[in-house]
Amino acid sequence: xxxxxxxxxxxxxxxxxxxxxxxxxxxxxxxxxxxxxxxxxxxxxxxxxxxxxxxxxxxxxxxxxxxxxxxxxxxxxxxxxxxxxxxxxxxxxxxxxxxxxxxxxxxxxxxxxx
Amino acid sequence: xxxxxxxxxxxxxxxxxxxxxxxxxxxxxxxxxxxxxxxxxxxxxxxxxxxxxxxxxxxxxxxxxxxxxxxxxxxxxxxxxxxxxxxxxxxxxxxxxxxxxxxxxxxxxxx
Numbered sequence: 001x002x003x004x005x006x007x008x009x010x011x012x013x014x015x016x017x018x019x020x021x022x023x024x025x026x027x028x029x030x031x032x033x034x035x036x037x038x039x040x041x042x043x044x045x046x047x048x049x050x051x052x053x054x055x056x057x058x059x060x061x062x063x064x065x066x067x068x069x070x071x072x073x074x075x076x077x078x079x080x081x082x083x084x085x086x087x088x089x090x091x092x093x094x095x096x097x098x099x100x101x102x103x104x105x106x107x108x109x110x111x112x113x114x
Numbered sequence: 115x116x117x118x119x120x121x122x123x124x125x126x127x128x129x130x131x132x133x134x135x136x137x138x139x140x141x142x143x144x145x146x147x148x149x150x151x152x153x154x155x156x157x158x159x160x161x162x163x164x165x166x167x168x169x170x171x172x173x174x175x176x177x178x179x180x181x182x183x184x185x186x187x188x189x190x191x192x193x194x195x196x197x198x199x200x201x202x203x204x205x206x207x208x209x210x211x212x213x214x215x216x217x218x219x220x221x222x223x224x225x
Binding site: 037044047095100101104107 | 153
């Protein structure tokens, strides 16, 4: 069955960096676009970034552009999100999801605080 | 960029029918598919409707989706409400410049 498992979350100070991973299984990862979505505590869903199946097309939300980098390794069935210059407002649960949103991971919590 | 606007909350009694709206601010609602996600407390979102009105396997036929070009909105209708339907519901769509746009979410209370 399809599984998406995020990892890499944790507590980081403002200005710091973190790299999230999403391990995919149960489907042909290289056939699918993938996305990162986040949810701040008590808030709604916010799309963060999106990458095509080959990695050649990438989009970012304005709120993270220039600070976050999405990437993928199809040989390892893995999706990544490199997050730099983190701010308090980046605190959220980060989900990876298969496009068109039919499968989501369980999420990993990122807390940005001094 | 366009926005999707949902009511903040709705409530209804068990066994009744509720409809949650999702209004697109610009561009035609019919131009791009709308998805609906259910998120129960402490859980990840799951899809209840995709491509405007399609139900994934395992989603009961009490859930249905539609679009209305005259109001430029999509709707999620849940009939025969059960207490287990109590959750947050999000609509989502896209266009050529915005791969994923979410509505603000609607809290459904079944009382």
